[in-house]
Amino acid sequence: MENRIKLARVLAVGSVGYAIAFYMAGGALKPGYSHTANFISELNATGTPWAQELGLFGFVPLGLLLAAFLWVAYPVGRAAGASRSGFLLLWSQPLAYIGVAAAPCDPGCPADGSSLQQVHNLLGLVTYFAAAAGFFLLSFHPRLAIGGRWFLRTAAIAWLGLFIVMLAPEFSPVRGLLQRVAEAILWSCVLLVAWRMLGRPDHASAAPNNSSKPTPLRGAA
DSSP states (O other): OHHHHHHHHHHHHHHHHHHHHHHHHHHHHSTTOOTTTSOGGGGGOTTSTTHHHHIIIIIHHHHHHHHHHHHHHGGGSOOOTHHHHHHHHTTHHHHHHHHHHHSOOOTTOOSSOSHHHHHHHHHHHHHHHHHHHHHHHHTTOTTOOHHHHHHHHHHHHHHHHHHHHHTSGGGGGGHHHHHHHHHHHHHHHHHHHHHHTOSOOOOOOOOOOGGGSOOOOOOOO
């Protein structure tokens, strides 16, 4: 049990670290790429330099790392009821990363475009809404304190709001920045799961009360 918790936390930190390294390296490799104006998925936009390499060695390993974290964490996640559904909805995110590699966007990631672009748009729509629902449902986790509950509920609202705003044409100059704020929310929630939800199931302390046992009578000498 303890080793599984430690492994889950290592995978959580590894996922965050890999995401940061991948985004920075990918942005440096990509000619003319802007972390402020470009979506993250534009790192492997079809027909652009380094597209296949960044998809295969960037998005796929990132999705697999996050999937490994969720797989290791689930048995010790202590989720129940609504929070169990929230935990399962987090699987939308490794699906999104691997899906970006399988269905890359067109250059500029337009609302309309090729058939792959349409699959890409549908994938983004489904996985963003699934994650928002996941954050909210996770807030009902039995182990969370009130601060953790409100953090996850705020994260759900902010995540969905950022998704809607970043698609608005008037925010296109900063849509990449908005998406990176959303990414920070995602990884903050992953770390919260790793450090606030994992552990042994709670048990009522039912140690026997020795004082309640009858004291054997000693015979008179």
